[in-house]
Amino acid sequence: MARTAFAPAKVNLFLHVGAPGADGYHPICSLMAFADVGDRLTLREAVALRLDVRGPFAAGAPATAENLVLRAAHALLARARGPVAPIGLVLEKMLPVAAGLGGGSSDAGAALRLLREALDLAIEDADLERLAAELGADGAACLWGRPVVAEGRGERLSRAPSLPVLDAVLVNPGVPVSTPAVYRALDASGRFGEVARPSMPEAFETAAELAGWLSSQRNDLERPAVATAPEVGAVLETLAGERETLLARVSGSGGTCFALCGGDIEAEGLAERLEAMAPHWWVRRCRLGGPWPDER
Known part of the structure; x- marks a missing residue:
């Protein structure tokens, strides 16, 4: 069974x-x-x-x-x-x-x-x-x-638009971030965004094309997440400054940041350097897409 x-x-x-x-x-x-x-x-x-x-x-x-x-x-x-x-x-x-x-x-x-x-x-x-x-x-x-x-x-x-397989690195500083606390910080700031679905192409051909388009979008919880847990801001700043990173952003209400990379070699190099730089961080090289088979 x-x-x-x-x-x-x-x-x-x-x-x-x-x-x-x-x-x-x-x-x-x-x-x-x-x-x-x-x-x-x-x-x-x-x-x-x-x-x-x-x-x-x-x-x-x-x-x-x-x-x-x-x-x-x-x-x-x-x-x-x-x-x-x-x-x-x-x-x-x-x-x-x-x-x-x-x-x-x-x-x-x-x-x-x-x-x-x-x-x-x-x-x-x-x-x-x-x-x-x-x-x-x-x-x-x-x-x-x-x-x-x-x-x-x-x-x-x-x-969703058709996406290429995206090589990425996930990084978490080891600090849990409370979603209710992040939303309270958002409410206190009053910085709410437009939630109408943005115009999107039917398909993105490359990671660079997607990263370029995403740079015009945002995560409205990113700022309050960083305010709630400054360690998340340190991760985000580090990722944004690395040469392999096409786009760095917080996922969801925070805790984990991700870096989109141009390919597998770039993601592997970035992950290895981050692991050596900050061994207390949780770092995982991955691919984004889905669905993935249950055998993984």
Whole structure:
């Protein structure tokens, strides 16, 4: 019964955030891509529903009722028709927590996909997407792990432009960044952005072309994230000054920055130099795109 699903890191290539509405939620528009690095979720036989969390970042994602993997499992099983066999889930937590990489949402998406397939549940894609959206703002986008434009609260998804495979480096200074704190800082600043979907070509042919276009876009949470955690600003400044970097930006509400590079050699060289320069940083060379196979 053992099966595995890959939960890729989410990267916001741009993230526009508007003023909060009467309900307190901020509308967004974001182009998201997914990395070939992430967490892994394994399904095993068990006597009762159980989650074990392992890996270098397990302490930040304890197996409590609030863990999005368990929430996803309970929500899906509640929709199932008839009894199902007890299941055990093992989460290998390879991504830092509170890092702007959508790790919890991606883990939940992996759980939904894995359980539906393994238990042969008669649940349509649209129903699965609704369940994912109910679990968080990134839930719907992270379910399938493919490039997408997210709008509204993140639940309105549309096809992203065709992207080349993007060689990149992810860097996290090891400081968790609270998303609510970042939004509070944004609200205090009053610097809200336009959230209408920007005009985009149907396809970007090269990383340099995409980086050039992205330079006219922004992450509206970048400034408040840096204000909340100055260590993130140090990473961003370092990446922006490196010769291999085509574009440096904060992903999501912060914690992790990314550098787009012109190719694999450039990304490898940048990652190796950063690891030597700041061994306490979490540094991962990756490719952005998706969806990636579960065998990764």
